[in-house]
Amino acid sequence: MERVATFLWRTPPPTSVDEELALFDEGTALLVVRHGRQAAPSIGTWRAGPEGDDLATLLAAGPGPVVFDLLAPPADDALLRAADRVAASARDTPLAVAGFFGQALPAAGGPDRPAVLQVLASGTEAVGFELDPGSLQAHYLDGGRTLSWQPLPPPEIGFMTPEAEGLGGLRSPAEVSPGRYGAVRLALAPPPGATSFVIRLGGWLRRALPDHPMPEPFEVRTDPADL
Amino acid sequence: MEKPAQAKIEREPASRPEAKRAPEQATAGHDVPVALEQAVGGLDGADTARPVLAPAALLALQRAAGNRAVVARLDATAQRVAVTNQATSETLYNQSSGGQATAAQYSINANYEMTRAGDSGATVQVKIKFLSQARNTVPPPPGGSGPAVGALIGSPAEIPASDTARRDWATNMTTSALTHWNGRLTLVGEEVNVLSANTPKRLPVTFQAVPVWGLNEEAHNTVIVHPPAVQGGSTGNPIDAGNYYMNKDASVYPANDDIIYAHEYGHLIGIPDEYSQSNAQMNALLHQASPSGAASSMAALDRKTVERMVLSAMGRPLYAQLQTTMPAVTGAIRAEMAQVKTKIAQAAKAGVRDPAVRAELTSELNALSEAAVQPGIPSAVAFETTANFSNVTVAGQGVETAFSAGAVGTQIGDAYWRVLRAPLADVVNVAGLGDVKINLQSAITSAAGAGTPQAASASGLATTVVGASPAPAAGAPPGLPALPPPSTLAGQIGALPGTWSAAGSALQTGVTPAAFTAKMVAALQSAAAAAAAPAPPGVAPPPKIARAPEMWRKALQLMTGGAKEAARQLAVDLIATSVEPVLTASVTALQTGIQTEVTRIMTTPPATLAAAGPPDPNMTAMVNAMKARLDAAKAATAGSGRDPLGSGQAAPAQDVTYSYQGLMGSNRSAALRADQFQPLVAQFNSKLKTFWEKAFRADVH
Numbered sequence: 001m002e003r004v005a006t007f008l009w010r011t012p013p014p015t016s017v018d019e020e021l022a023l024f025d026e027g028t029a030l031l032v033v034r035h036g037r038q039a040a041p042s043i044g045t046w047r048a049g050p051e052g053d054d055l056a057t058l059l060a061a062g063p064g065p066v067v068f069d070l071l072a073p074p075a076d077d078a079l080l081r082a083a084d085r086v087a088a089s090a091r092d093t094p095l096a097v098a099g100f101f102g103q104a105l106p107a108a109g110g111p112d113r114p115a116v117l118q119v120l121a122s123g124t125e126a127v128g129f130e131l132d133p134g135s136l137q138a139h140y141l142d143g144g145r146t147l148s149w150q151p152l153p154p155p156e157i158g159f160m161t162p163e164a165e166g167l168g169g170l171r172s173p174a175e176v177s178p179g180r181y182g183a184v185r186l187a188l189a190p191p192p193g194a195t196s197f198v199i200r201l202g203g204w205l206r207r208a209l210p211d212h213p214m215p216e217p218f219e220v221r222t223d224p225a226d227l
Numbered sequence: 228m229e230k231p232a233q234a235k236i237e238r239e240p241a242s243r244p245e246a247k248r249a250p251e252q253a254t255a256g257h258d259v260p261v262a263l264e265q266a267v268g269g270l271d272g273a274d275t276a277r278p279v280l281a282p283a284a285l286l287a288l289q290r291a292a293g294n295r296a297v298v299a300r301l302d303a304t305a306q307r308v309a310v311t312n313q314a315t316s317e318t319l320y321n322q323s324s325g326g327q328a329t330a331a332q333y334s335i336n337a338n339y340e341m342t343r344a345g346d347s348g349a350t351v352q353v354k355i356k357f358l359s360q361a362r363n364t365v366p367p368p369p370g371g372s373g374p375a376v377g378a379l380i381g382s383p384a385e386i387p388a389s390d391t392a393r394r395d396w397a398t399n400m401t402t403s404a405l406t407h408w409n410g411r412l413t414l415v416g417e418e419v420n421v422l423s424a425n426t427p428k429r430l431p432v433t434f435q436a437v438p439v440w441g442l443n444e445e446a447h448n449t450v451i452v453h454p455p456a457v458q459g460g461s462t463g464n465p466i467d468a469g470n471y472y473m474n475k476d477a478s479v480y481p482a483n484d485d486i487i488y489a490h491e492y493g494h495l496i497g498i499p500d501e502y503s504q505s506n507a508q509m510n511a512l513l514h515q516a517s518p519s520g521a522a523s524s525m526a527a528l529d530r531k532t533v534e535r536m537v538l539s540a541m542g543r544p545l546y547a548q549l550q551t552t553m554p555a556v557t558g559a560i561r562a563e564m565a566q567v568k569t570k571i572a573q574a575a576k577a578g579v580r581d582p583a584v585r586a587e588l589t590s591e592l593n594a595l596s597e598a599a600v601q602p603g604i605p606s607a608v609a610f611e612t613t614a615n616f617s618n619v620t621v622a623g624q625g626v627e628t629a630f631s632a633g634a635v636g637t638q639i640g641d642a643y644w645r646v647l648r649a650p651l652a653d654v655v656n657v658a659g660l661g662d663v664k665i666n667l668q669s670a671i672t673s674a675a676g677a678g679t680p681q682a683a684s685a686s687g688l689a690t691t692v693v694g695a696s697p698a699p700a701a702g703a704p705p706g707l708p709a710l711p712p713p714s715t716l717a718g719q720i721g722a723l724p725g726t727w728s729a730a731g732s733a734l735q736t737g738v739t740p741a742a743f744t745a746k747m748v749a750a751l752q753s754a755a756a757a758a759a760a761p762a763p764p765g766v767a768p769p770p771k772i773a774r775a776p777e778m779w780r781k782a783l784q785l786m787t788g789g790a791k792e793a794a795r796q797l798a799v800d801l802i803a804t805s806v807e808p809v810l811t812a813s814v815t816a817l818q819t820g821i822q823t824e825v826t827r828i829m830t831t832p833p834a835t836l837a838a839a840g841p842p843d844p845n846m847t848a849m850v851n852a853m854k855a856r857l858d859a860a861k862a863a864t865a866g867s868g869r870d871p872l873g874s875g876q877a878a879p880a881q882d883v884t885y886s887y888q889g890l891m892g893s894n895r896s897a898a899l900r901a902d903q904f905q906p907l908v909a910q911f912n913s914k915l916k917t918f919w920e921k922a923f924r925a926d927v928h
Contacts, residue, residue, distance in 0.1 A: 010323065011376075011465075037376070037462060065669060067323035070376045103760040116756040120763040130641065145455040145474050156749035157796050162758035162769055164788025166750065172629070172638045172799045181766055183757035185749070206641060214546060214644045 001026050003211055005062025007083045009037055011070045016219070021087050022209050023050070023058050031090035032208040034218040037070060043218045044097035044127045045208050048090035057082040094123035096208075098176060102138075102199040102222040104188070112187035113227065117199050119159055119167070119183070121176035128206040130173045130215060131158070131184075135202035138186070140194035141224055148191050152199075155184050173206055173215075188227075196224040307342040308914040310497075315906075316873030317499040318508070320884045326670030328503065330871070330878035337497025337906070338447035343915040346428055349414060351907065352435040353495045356446035357397045358383040359454070362470065364463030376463040379451065385442045386452060394440065396473045397452045400488050401436035407489035407890065407897050408434040412904055414911060416923035428920070436492065448495050468494040490894045498903050499869070502886035502893045503666070505878070506532070506857065507864035507871070509885045515869070515902045517659025524658045529857060530825050531655050532665055532883055536853035537821045539667045540674040541685055542647045545817075548689035549643055552717035553636040555696045555708045560802065563724035564630045567801065570738045571794045572622035578743030579612050579790060587748045588612065591755030592782055596772040603775050607782040616786060625794025629802070638799065639720065639806055646810045650818060654888055661898050662888035671882050674856070675849070684848035691843065692817055694718050716813040723805045733804045738797050746793035751785055824850045856882055901925040 001024040009019040018035040031046040050058060061079050068080050098119050105114040117136070121127050133154030140147045158169035159182030167182040168174040176182070188197060199222045204215030314336055320328040342350040360383040363374040374380055386393050414430040439446040451470050458464060459472025466472055468491045475484070494500075501512060509528065513521040549556075578584070585608050592604045628634065654662040675685035694711025710721040727734035758769055772778045824846045863879045864871065871878040889898030904925040912922045 008323075017462075065326055069322055099763065101763050105756060105760055114756065116753070116760040118757070118760065118763050120766065139476070143456075146458065146476065155753075156745050157753060157792060160750055160753035160757055160788075160792065162754060164750065164754035164785045164792070166788070166792030166795055168795075168799075170796065170799075171803045172634065173641065181757070181763050183753055183760060185752040185756040204641065204645070206637075214543075215641045 001028070001210065003063070003209075005058050006065040007058070007061070008065050008067045009070055009087075010067055011037075017070055018218075019087070020209075021058075021083055021090070022211075023055075023062065027055070029058070029086050029090060030095065030209060031087050032205070034205050034208070034216055035220075040099075041101065041220050041222045042097055042099045043129065043205050043220055044123065045095045046090040046097065046123075047093045047095045048086050050086045050089075054082045054085055058086065096125040096127040096178075097122045098127045098129055100199070100201065100220050100222050102197060102225045104197070104225055104227050105185075112189055115186045115188050115197070115199075115225075116183040117186055117201065117222070118181055119169075119174070119176060120181040121178050123178050126175045126177045128173045128175050129169060129203055129218065130171075130206070131155070131169050131201060131203040132217075133170060135200070135219075136186070137200040138188050138190075139198045139200060139221075140188075140190045140227075141196045141198070142193050143195065147194050149200075150189055152186055152188075155186075157184075158182075159184055169203075173204075190227055194227055196226050198222050198224050306915050307340055308910070309340050310337060310907075310910050315494075315497045315499055316870050318870045318872040318878055319500060319503040320505055320508075320878075320881055321503040323668065324880065326673065327668050327880035327882055328505075328666070328884045329880045330505070332870075332872035333500075334873075336448075337495065339496050340447075341907075341910060341915065343430070343911070346430065348431045348433060349911065349915070350433045350435060351496060352437060353448065353492070354437045354439050354446040355397075355401065355495070356439040356441075356444060356449045357386055357394070357452045357471075358442065358449060359386050359393075360384065360451045361457075362451075362453075362463050364461070377465060379469075383442070383449070383451065385440060388440070390454075393452055393454060393473060394438070397450075397471065398438050400471065400484055401438065401492070403485040404488035404492050405434050405436060406485060408492065408899075411899055411928050413926045413928070414908065414923040415926045416916070416920050418917070418919045419921065420919075425921075428923075429926075430923070434492070434496075436495075450491075467491070486890070486894060486897060489897065490890055493891045493903075497906050498891050501889070501891050504885045504887075505864050505867075505871075505881050506861050506883065506885070507867045508869050509663070510861075511869045512887070513657070513660055515905070516900050517902075520659040524660065526829075528655065528657050528663065528885075529861075530822075530829050533825050533829065533850060533853045533857055534818070534821050535651060535665050535667055536671050536674075536857065536883065537825070537849050538647070538818060539651055539671045540681065540849065540853065541688065541817070542644070542672065544675055544682075544685040544689040545647060545693055546640065546644050548686070548693040548695070549717060550636075550640060552694055552696050552708075552711055553640065554632070555710045556639065556717050556721050557632040557635040558708075559710055559721035560635050560724050561630050561632065563727055564626055566728060567630070567734060567738075567798060568619075568623050568626045570734055571626060571743070571797055572618045574738050574740050574743040574797070575618040575622050575747075575790055575794060577740035578747060578793075579616055579618065579786075581740070581744040581747075583744055584747050584751070585609075585612055587751045588782065588785060591751055591785060592772075592778060594755060594759055595781060596778050600772060600775050600778045603778060604782075607779050611782045611786040615783065616790070618790075621787060621790040622794045625791045625796075626798045628791075629795045629798035634799075635802060638802055639810075642803065642807055643810050646807070646814050650814065660887065661900070662896070664886045664888060664893060666884040666886060668882050668884070671853075671856075674853070681849060681852045684845040684852070687845035688843065688849060691845065692716060692813065716809070719809050719813070720806055723809065727801075727805075733801055737801055737804055742797060743793055746796050747789055750789035750792045750796075754785055754789060820846060821850065825854075828854065899927050901927045 003022050004025050005023040007021040009017055011017040016035050017037040019037060020032045021029055023029045027049060029048045029050050031048065033043055036042065057079060066079065098121055101118040103116050103118060105116065108114055136152035137149055138152055139149040155170060159167040159174055161167060161180065161182045167176050190197060202217060202219045205218040206215040207213050314334055316332060316334045318330050318332055320330050322329040322331050339351055339353045360379050361381055363376055363378045363380050412432040414432060416428045418426040418428060420426060449469065453459065453464065453470065453472045455474040457472065458474050458476055459466045460476035464472065466475065466487055471488060504512065510525050513524050517524065588608050589604055592607065593601055596604065651667060654664045657663045675681040692715065694715025694717040696708035696711055711718045713719060713722055726732050772781055828850050860881055867876040867878065868874060886893045888895045890896065891903060908923060908925050916923060
């Protein structure tokens, strides 16, 4: 299948939203989220089947890429609204999606607080990604306020399932099938007063689009988890 | 990637402002364009004013009583002027369409007071009204309309006097931000003496910010201070000249608060941004910063731009070419799998008996089991780490997984793509200006794709660099394709496994019992943590182990799975450690080749160039094509200056933009330059320089 139109939602750094909607000649639209504009801690590919006026509008704007700057949306936003509708409908149908979660474990008595970074795949196909081992950070919160943050040491190994099966993701891609989940154990050092934490991680999402198998950077921030 | 001590800077520019305030948001402090107050004896001492001598009177005084008398007269004088509504328009190429950067116009008004205290110094003071107001954080719903993400919503309100934390933060922040301005600027001039040598003068400039809290109080500019519950860097909350955040995401804004707000203070005194600039804007900026060296600096930057364009355009063809050689490359690597299995099996046999592994397995089984079965755990651990542990089996399984043709091809292909992209983010030091980042738009990334005029040249060059597997000889038996020549990237990667048996190789030094132990412990920890942690949404948590046979099975599962994954990770690390330096060296050599050709084409006189003959016609074609694109962009924007949209000129879309890295650019350093103060110095010379003084200039430390 051939790509016929591309739409990008972007913001300049530092927020750096990076979402891409690719429309293919057989009518499929694939939404790729590498750094979402919504707070959901998920990356990957979602699928939609645009029809009618929206399909016609998107086709007419091809091949693009058309970039929507979310901080300065176009005055005539009919195209943006059509692309937004298709993107919104795609979010109901994950194709190859990885969701990330942080969870604290009971204190083990040592100086560090054990925790896990979990990944859960959803959709109908395996999602491929690789961690940037130097990207892991823990942000410590008190209520909604960030107290401090801490770069986490590069993990020794990739994601492991509860059954001790390796999913990979460190120096080689993880290919996580839908429904599977794994974790990497982390050692946190929360400051006094911290009540919750989030994990910020980056890496590379791969095979997100059939005509672009190369890895491209992603960034995710997990939802706050209680300490 | 180099990582600063406190922050990771991955994307460019992690701490720059994203949005400018709309002109109507900048509060004009005064209606009078310029007010001149002259006071004697103090900055506030209008009531003590004494008559000001006219220039003719000063001249007469100098002739009659000498220069000292005039100086003494002026030394006792403090002068204050208001600089108001100095509209600063700027054009930034921070938009994008069709794979190119497009321009938008922004403006803020510089409003401040400048005071001269005789010959002892000058002060620049900005009164900032700090208020409270929310911003929209929700994208307009599909099909709907509403404020854009980041737009201010509702009405501004005073920060309550009881909110001392917010008021104190604003006060402290402006004070600390000013540390990046104070001590940096001195006005240098001299006073003309008729009968003796001129008197040199140096006036250090002090920058001040005065907070104002009343909704209707007079101020030079207005800034919203967002409370701790709103995080700067979250959706809809970028830090900019009109929005300060007590709580910011430190990984989004790795620079310290004082650096970030020092940048914003620069806008308040009228200094524009210096990021997302076209080639013509950079040319104008260079002429502003270093007139005498601008031509050579711009020529050097142009050459570096073309180099980056060629490397960017070659990315996809090179990646695709490596894919064509992957069967031969992975075949060569897989051919050495046996010795890798042996080495990892040896490491596993010793490594798994390390007390750390046993302690971790014991700890994890205890955490996963009910108390009733815990007494049997030591026996299970002892059994599974010795008699029941097959190091050869787990090593074989782990290596087979890592060394499968698909896994090796993916690992090497992905690594090559990242190495190809990495140099594109490097900054360039431009003489007379400083560090500049070259931003390439997606039109360049795809400039040599299939169907483009450059496709054949790019493919040819990619074949030269990466190599191509030779066609099998007629009648040759079926098998893996042969490796390309050793001068090529694919040939070099394919030769790497042949070095693994040598002492000091990656296999011999990287695959050790200690390395296996570290991986094994980490695997056990992560697997157990995956089981012990609250399951992700939608996943049922496993129950605790209640029976001894289950505990023994779990011990076996953890040991087998953990050891296999440890072996796989060691094998993956071996490939990465071996291959990544070769990939990096290849890209570095390619960059050198591009640089040589760019220099040859862009600095050699045409007649000499024709006589020399191209070293590689494909490289020459790629360089010429990218140079032509840059030349076209330069021609289309020639002479349009720093602010084309503000001066009514065209601002056509650009393949390339530039970002200065200093305080007023991408904000990745606190660098300031004298030329940035020229408007301020002009105000001083216009309003505060005395009759006897030559024009002052800025001296930045």
